[in-house]
Amino acid sequence: MPPEITVIGAGLAGSEAAWQAAQRGVRVTLYEMRPRVSTGMHQTDQFAELVCSNSFRANSLENAVGLLKEEMRRMGSLIMAMADAHRVPAGGALAVDRHAFSAAVTRALMEHPNIRIVREEVREIPPDGIVIIATGPLTSGALAEAIRRFTGEEYLAFYDAAAPIVVADSIDMEKVFRASRYGKGQGDEYLNCPMTREEYMRFYEALLTAEKAIPHNPEDLKITYFEGCLPIEEMARRGPDTLRFGPLKPVGLRDPRTGKEPYAVVQLRQDNAAASHYNMVGFQTSLKWGEQQRVFRMIPGLENAEFARYGVMHRNTFIKSPKVLLPTLQTRKRPTLFFAGQITGVEGYVESAAGGLVAGINAARLALGLEPLVFPPETALGALPRYITEADPDNFQPMNIAFGLLPPPPVRTRDKRAARRIVSERALQVLENFKMML
DSSP states (O other), X not given: OOOEEEEEOOSHHHHHHHHHHHHTTOEEEEEOOTTTSOOSSOOSXXXXXXXXXXXXXXXXXXXXXXHHHHHXXXXXXXXXHHHHHTEEOOTTEEEEOHHHHHHHHHHHHHHOTTEEEEOSOOOSOOXXXXXXXXXXXXXXXXXXXXXXXXXXSOOEEEEEEEOOEEEGGGSOTTTOEEOOGGGOTTSOOEEEEEEOHHHHHHXXXXXXXXXXXXXXXXXXXXXXXXXXXXXXXXXXXXXXXXXXXXXXXXXXXXXXXXXXXXXXXXXXXXXXXXXXEEEETTOOOOBOHHHHHHHHTTSTTOTTOOEEEOOEEEEEEEOOHHHHBOTTSBBSSOTTEEEOSGGGTBOSHHHHHHHHHHHHHHHHHHHTTOOOOOOOTTSHHHHHHHHHHHSOXXXXXXXXXXXXXXXXXXXXXXXXXXXXHHHHHHHHHHHHHHXXXX
């Protein structure tokens, strides 16, 4: 019989893992519990659904996530191919039409001759065979308990958030202007809501006093936020200028009507190919829905905004990977069991899919009688698994890819952009050499 593996979860990591294994001639059974069992956050039954933003972040090789994306492209990533095929204008970032993207990933997996889709909940870790668990931070209760029993470790957790989405027709185009920061991309790919100092301070004060949604579980009050995805109201509590140096920073933007840089700017990013919806950039929030409407309508241009989706918070759980996993993403206790995606303690769409890529390749190798491989530390695909498996387990926190996880450039330079490009070029060359081993 042909070699087989099981993948549990058809999010970004599970979809990528299934694709990578199937492309190597391995038969894959891919389990997805939706729509039979809901996560409370997903809105469709599509694979690789983007629950939060529609952005895969920066696309330049001078940014670590840009390097990770390019490495994934060179490894034949399904997620990156579909993201590139369904991108929408977003300046120097890669953003996608979320519905077209998920539909394309779903179609590609359903049509693959080596992949069998099973729409049901998996409540226990399969005791036999090669298995990849890629159920993400919203793993169902029964399987989460089975994982806890297997690892012998309590879960770690943090709060993540999604930003509101605004209906385009409800935006006052007389008050906003089109521009990308520093003219990146086509130069006009964001809608910008400019604020005077007075408008900003009124908005800031309202944000501080707005009522937050309270978690149902009192224990959740003890959970921290992921620093890279803080709610807008939590950022505001750090001081009146925090937002102006964060998501509302005006640098690189000039209002064509005044010829000046605004005091603060709220950016809206196109959320679908039809440009009928716009995402409020950096506006992840835990405010009650009525409060979101009241406060966010204080933003110039959004006075009559209609919200296709309000911002929401959700609890993300992840395993203590330094104690559980090897850099191949196999578990230390059972080499035929892999974990991938956000459940391992990586953060971000691209990082999750990258984990699926590594696990999928290594699970396929194991099924084919080959040794799983550790990606080189000079690559982003190697640096991220290395971090989550070698970090201090007592202080383990979720992590985005960052240049600090890769070895420094061989040539010292004070030019940070040049240094990052050197690191990226080295990574891509090392990856090309590594591919010859696969």
